[in-house]
Amino acid sequence: MAELPLVVAITGASGAPYAVRLLQGLAAAGQPTWLIVSDHGFRLLATESGIASIEPLRDRVGAQAWDANVRVFDDRDRGALPASGSVPTKGMVICPCSMGTIAAIAAGTSRSLVERAADVVLKERRKLVVVPRETPYSDIHLENMLRLTRAGGIVLPASPGFYHRPTRIEELVDFVVGRILDHVGVKHELPRWSDLDPT
Ligand SMILES: Cc1cc2nc3c(=O)[nH]c(=O)nc-3n(C[C@H](O)[C@H](O)[C@H](O)COP(=O)(O)O)c2cc1C
Secondary structure (H helix, E strand, O other): OOOOOOOEEOOOOHHHHHHHHHHHHHHOOOOEEEEEHHHHHHHHHHHHOOOOOHHHHHHHHHHHHHHEEEEEEEEOOOOOOOHHHOOOOOEEEEEOOOHHHHHHHOOOOOHHHHHHHHHHHEEEEEEEEEEEEOOOOOOOHHHHHHHHOOOEEEOOOHHHHHHOOOOOOOHHHHHHHHHHHOOOOOOOOOOOOOHHHHO
């Protein structure tokens, strides 16, 4: 049976390199991916990774792998496929996930395709992984993350470990992306603790 698509959203929290690496990992694994980028997701992609639109993102992921695996949806189109619970998907990853988007999902507002797709994934009891990046957290942030967790979501913060003694930014990024891929059951060759133990 064909692999179900994974919905991936990029929103406006700091951490665009995580999103690029995640898309590369999914494409390398041949995972069909339905991509939604919010306006501020593009803003952060431009600021942090020099990617101002879909075309350079496709180039960064690799045009061939992109064309074989990635389908892009407009965040303003709340009637697109990821907005429907009757369309089967493997679940959804929001990476990075802004506190604004977390709040909207926690409140069930569904005012964009990202928000609606996440709402659908939760109601259909599929896997939702959100990758927040904020510091410090307010009461409101923590309560919203708790609500998502209680609704079945997985809050997987962009908090790389240092026990493998990373010397390059890419190693920190891979640490987080490897954990995301593990949670959505996508095979990868990013380093694991067992490979990294420096002792
Ligand atoms: C340069 C920049 C950095 C930002 N960093 C963060 C961040 O790390 N975490 C966060 O929750 N919001 C951050 N924001 C704010 C969000 O982008 C903003 O709340 C936006 O409305 C989120 O919309 P979206 O979730 O639809 O992308 C940042 C905004 C800018 C312009």
